Amino acid sequence: MATLMVPENLVYERPHAFTDAPTHYCPGCTHGVAHRLIAEVLEEMNLTERTIGVAPVGCAVFAYNYFDTDFVEAAHGRAPAMATGIKRCLPDHIVFTYQGDGDLASIGMGEIVHAAARGENITVIFINNANYGMTGGQMAPTTLPGMKTTSSPDGRDVETQGYPIRMAEMLATLDGAGYVVRRSLHDPANIRKAKKAIRTAFEVQERKLGFSMVELLSTCPSNWNLTPVESLKWLEEHMIPFFPLGDYKVAPAIAAAKI
Amino acid sequence: MARELWEGNQAIAEAAIRVGLEAYFGYPITPQNEILEWMSKRLPELGRAFVQAEAELGAINMVYGAACTGARVMTSSSSPGISLMMEGLSYIAGTEVPMVLVNVMRGGPGLGNIAPSQADYNQICKGGGHGDYHPIVLAPASIQEAVDLMPVAFDLAEKYLNICCLLIDGSIGQMMEPVELPEMRPVVRKDYPWAVNGAKGRPRRILTSIYLDPPEEEKTNLRLLKRWQEAQEKEIRYKEYFIEDAEFIVIGFGTAGRVALSAVRAARAQGIKVGLFRPITVAPFPYKRVAELAQQVSAFLVTEMNAGQMLEDVRLAVNGSVPIEFYGRLGGVVPFPDEILSEIQRVAKAKLSADADPVANWMKRMEMVAR
Numbered sequence: 001m002a003t004l005m006v007p008e009n010l011v012y013e014r015p016h017a018f019t020d021a022p023t024h025y026c027p028g029c030t031h032g033v034a035h036r037l038i039a040e041v042l043e044e045m046n047l048t049e050r051t052i053g054v055a056p057v058g059c060a061v062f063a064y065n066y067f068d069t070d071f072v073e074a075a076h077g078r079a080p081a082m083a084t085g086i087k088r089c090l091p092d093h094i095v096f097t098y099q100g101d102g103d104l105a106s107i108g109m110g111e112i113v114h115a116a117a118r119g120e121n122i123t124v125i126f127i128n129n130a131n132y133g134m135t136g137g138q139m140a141p142t143t144l145p146g147m148k149t150t151s152s153p154d155g156r157d158v159e160t161q162g163y164p165i166r167m168a169e170m171l172a173t174l175d176g177a178g179y180v181v182r183r184s185l186h187d188p189a190n191i192r193k194a195k196k197a198i199r200t201a202f203e204v205q206e207r208k209l210g211f212s213m214v215e216l217l218s219t220c221p222s223n224w225n226l227t228p229v230e231s232l233k234w235l236e237e238h239m240i241p242f243f244p245l246g247d248y249k250v251a252p253a254i255a256a257a258k259i
Numbered sequence: 260m261a262r263e264l265w266e267g268n269q270a271i272a273e274a275a276i277r278v279g280l281e282a283y284f285g286y287p288i289t290p291q292n293e294i295l296e297w298m299s300k301r302l303p304e305l306g307r308a309f310v311q312a313e314a315e316l317g318a319i320n321m322v323y324g325a326a327c328t329g330a331r332v333m334t335s336s337s338s339p340g341i342s343l344m345m346e347g348l349s350y351i352a353g354t355e356v357p358m359v360l361v362n363v364m365r366g367g368p369g370l371g372n373i374a375p376s377q378a379d380y381n382q383i384c385k386g387g388g389h390g391d392y393h394p395i396v397l398a399p400a401s402i403q404e405a406v407d408l409m410p411v412a413f414d415l416a417e418k419y420l421n422i423c424c425l426l427i428d429g430s431i432g433q434m435m436e437p438v439e440l441p442e443m444r445p446v447v448r449k450d451y452p453w454a455v456n457g458a459k460g461r462p463r464r465i466l467t468s469i470y471l472d473p474p475e476e477e478k479t480n481l482r483l484l485k486r487w488q489e490a491q492e493k494e495i496r497y498k499e500y501f502i503e504d505a506e507f508i509v510i511g512f513g514t515a516g517r518v519a520l521s522a523v524r525a526a527r528a529q530g531i532k533v534g535l536f537r538p539i540t541v542a543p544f545p546y547k548r549v550a551e552l553a554q555q556v557s558a559f560l561v562t563e564m565n566a567g568q569m570l571e572d573v574r575l576a577v578n579g580s581v582p583i584e585f586y587g588r589l590g591g592v593v594p595f596p597d598e599i600l601s602e603i604q605r606v607a608k609a610k611l612s613a614d615a616d617p618v619a620n621w622m623k624r625m626e627m628v629a630r
Contacts, residue, residue, distance in 0.1 A: 050457035089325045
């Protein structure tokens with residue numbers, strides 16, 4: 001066995017843009033996948049020494065423990081504003097936020113809309129798992145109609161609790177938004193597509209082509225009360241029909257750059 | 260440099276620029292709009308950062324981000340806007356990064372009005388946001404003093420890794436006076452050992468205000484408190500007028516202190532032995548000096564453009580040893596020197612008791628003033 005563990009046989013390892021810290025995420029949660037994709041892209045683009053991450057409030061509050069880059073921890077929803085302050089003072093650095101749906105689409109709606117409208121040259125990784133994971137699975141602005149959560153125990157009633165918000169479509173209407181796409185993390189083919197989108201988003205920022213956001217449909221087995229495998233299936237069957245995958249905005253300059 | 264006629268808000272903005280401000284983030288609110296407007300022209304032409312944010316929430320969090328990079332950064336706002344910034348101010352205090360806040364107070368509570376007021380003394384001097392922290396607060400009484408305090412504000416913020424607030428009101432913000440501005444200094448971004456600016460050739464850095472383990476948060480609280488105690492020892496500033504032979508002393512900060520000075524001069528001309536004590540650092544408050552003065556005089560008259568907020572700090576310093584009288588105007592009303600002169604004349608003759616409630620007595624007198 002020992003002879004197999006040699007560098008020539010290495011097919012898979014932890015990205016060097018990661019620290020050695022084990023993550024605190026629940027088993028089966030796709031945050032780990034999203035983190036890994038970002039780490040792979042930062043490493044491939046050789047960006048770790050000039051990247052500053054902005055962690056949110058929510059499940060990813062400790063994201064700063066996992067990436068081997070400088071990091072700050074924002075107030076709930078304010079990551080795009082904090083990222084703006086950093087980017088304006090360090091315009092040649094790479095600044096990204098990592099935000100969940102409660103953080104980005106509810107309390108931080110003002111900050112994200114205006115960062116996109118300004119064409120702020122930052123990258124936003126938006127994790128949409130249709131609930132507030134950290135606080136125990138309450139209804140989020142992305143919770144599907146009829147979906148049961150701890151604050152919509154009989155299922156989201158759109159008559160009294162309103163409708164979910166499709167952030168990628170909404171931000172794509174803004175002239176300042178450069179690259180806005182939605183991908184999913186429910187199977188290997190989609191994970192590969194998600195990575196390509198994250199790479200493109202960081203390339204957009206590196207080339208100073210404006211605001212970029214990758215929305216990632218993600219699972220939350222603990223709060224959905226499903227097994228990890230059931231969660232992936234649920235995402236595919238219920239979330240994708242409501243939140244269609246696709247490129248919602250690719251500004252002409254970005255399309256022309258052929259990243 | 261020559262003395263020039265400047266509007267307060269613009270002079271403060273230009274002074275900040277000349278002492279090395281790298282970035283400003285703000286949101287319009289009267290009576291401080293001229294700061295934002297001045298910055299919007301000057302900073303881009305100097306190649307520095309300016310963003311008009313979508314709200315004060317955005318503005319203060321942009322300041323937070325910029326402060327984390329080690330850039331010299333500030334924002335400005337007025338009462339309702341400062342309330343909105345309180346979340347971010349608490350995070351900035353908890354993260355131990357420096358920033359300067361210019362707080363141009365107006366009448367409140369609520370939407371209030373846009374007239375000069377000092378009603379937000381407690382809000383900013385006692386922290387304002389959640390958690391145990393103390394901003395350093397400087398209260399100038401003229402445009403020149405405000406301009407001269409700008410470099411001090413940045414230096415204090417950077418020395419104590421804290422928020423330093425320049426606390427003024429709409430009258431200092433919007434009146435014009437002859438002032439001498441500082442020379443233009445080059446921008447120098449200091450190489451702070453905590454700043455996030457890319458982990459090149461060094462271990463990564465994390466700036467956060469979260470300490471999930473309570474003993475770690477307690478250590479952080481104690482660290483903040485230690486710096487605050489050092490500021491209390493070293494950074495007290497005040498001005499005294501006619502103190503040496505004073506039989507009683509008027510205490511007022513900012514505009515109220517300035518109006519009181521006119522009244523004290525008029526009283527002196529009438530032979531009344533009254534002095535003026537004007538705190539410049541209202542946080543940390545000059546408790547020790549006020550306590551010393553309490554040994555010398557027979558009474559104090561506190562005057563403020565609020566319902567007696569600094570009065571509580573004076574009472575703490577005096578600790579019941581001599582009577583304290585109070586005269587305040589509220590809601591954006593600025594007292595005339597004659598009003599304070601009448602109060603000085605009253606105090607000079609009255610038999611005062613250290614047990615009396617200065618606010619209750621003042622309110623009785625206000626029934627006649629405020630109809």
